[in-house]
Amino acid sequence: MQRLRPLLYYFFIAGTLFTGSAGAMLDEYAEPSVPAIVKNYKPLSPLELMLLTTLRDQNTDMALFSGTVRNLTPFLVQRVFQCLEMQDVIIQTPVAQSIGAELKNNIVLVTVLRSGDALLEGFRRYLPDAPVGKILVQRDEQTSEPNYLYRKVPKAFKNNKKIVILEPMIATGGSLSMVIEILLHNGVAQENIIVSSVVAAPEGLHKLAEKFPEISVTVLSIDEKLNEKMFIVPGLGDFGDRFYGTDDYDADSEDD
Ligand code: URA
Numbered sequence: 001m002q003r004l005r006p007l008l009y010y011f012f013i014a015g016t017l018f019t020g021s022a023g024a025m026l027d028e029y030a031e032p033s034v035p036a037i038v039k040n041y042k043p044l045s046p047l048e049l050m051l052l053t054t055l056r057d058q059n060t061d062m063a064l065f066s067g068t069v070r071n072l073t074p075f076l077v078q079r080v081f082q083c084l085e086m087q088d089v090i091i092q093t094p095v096a097q098s099i100g101a102e103l104k105n106n107i108v109l110v111t112v113l114r115s116g117d118a119l120l121e122g123f124r125r126y127l128p129d130a131p132v133g134k135i136l137v138q139r140d141e142q143t144s145e146p147n148y149l150y151r152k153v154p155k156a157f158k159n160n161k162k163i164v165i166l167e168p169m170i171a172t173g174g175s176l177s178m179v180i181e182i183l184l185h186n187g188v189a190q191e192n193i194i195v196s197s198v199v200a201a202p203e204g205l206h207k208l209a210e211k212f213p214e215i216s217v218t219v220l221s222i223d224e225k226l227n228e229k230m231f232i233v234p235g236l237g238d239f240g241d242r243f244y245g246t247d248d249y250d251a252d253s254e255d256d
Pocket of ligand 1: 115169231232237238240
């Protein structure tokens with residue numbers, strides 16, 4: 001499979017060029033209903049589509065999966081930056097004075113454990129000064145309800161700062177809703193919350209839009225639906241298990 005992969009990519013990219021649409025081959029953009037909280041949702045570039053295909057492929061092992069997440073994260077960062085306000089800054093190049101741009105607001109990163117941590121390194125590469133909070137919410141196996149278990153967030157994380165929540169998979173939106181509730185409870189305004197995600201189910205997005213209409217969500221792909229086990233279809237399986245190599249564990253019994 002590994003040796004076949006470059007060949008498959010060749011046909012895949014040739015196919016997308018031929019059809020004139022990067023999304024057409026995998027039907028990534030088959031008219032999903034996009035709630036207003038989702039910002040900058042657009043057809044994937046060929047490179048983004050190739051990387052997402054690798055993540056979706058069940059033959060992708062842990063090493064390739066985690067490496068691909070690393071390669072894909074800059075595209076997530078870019079979508080988040082498109083939600084942020086910039087301001088002009090005057091700098092001196094070695095040659096002349098010039099106008100550039102910098103972020104207007106300070107950023108705080110919040111990861112939803114454990115999958116959210118997979119995106120952290122990539123975000124910190126671009127936002128090295130951003131303090132990092134972590135929140136662990138786990139779904140109860142019996143009731144499927146999310147349980148809040150742990151949080152450590154920077155003290156000064158309100159005051160007009162933009163809070164970027166890292167949560168690669170939005171399925172039912174239950175855990176994410178609980179994380180957002182915790183932030184709101186701590187004085188964060190909805191409009192200062194931006195969620196960065198890889199794949200989302202329409203069910204979860206609509207639930208979030210109903211509960212928190214002022215937040216922003218950025219996501220690479222809105223997939224078709226949830227299955228009866230609350231996995232995203234077609235999705236990519238359990239993100240945390242595939243990233244951390246714990247997929248030999250009973251996949252039905254845990255939630256990320
Ligand atoms: N979390 C995952 O990792 N995958 C899903 O499909 C749903 C939730």
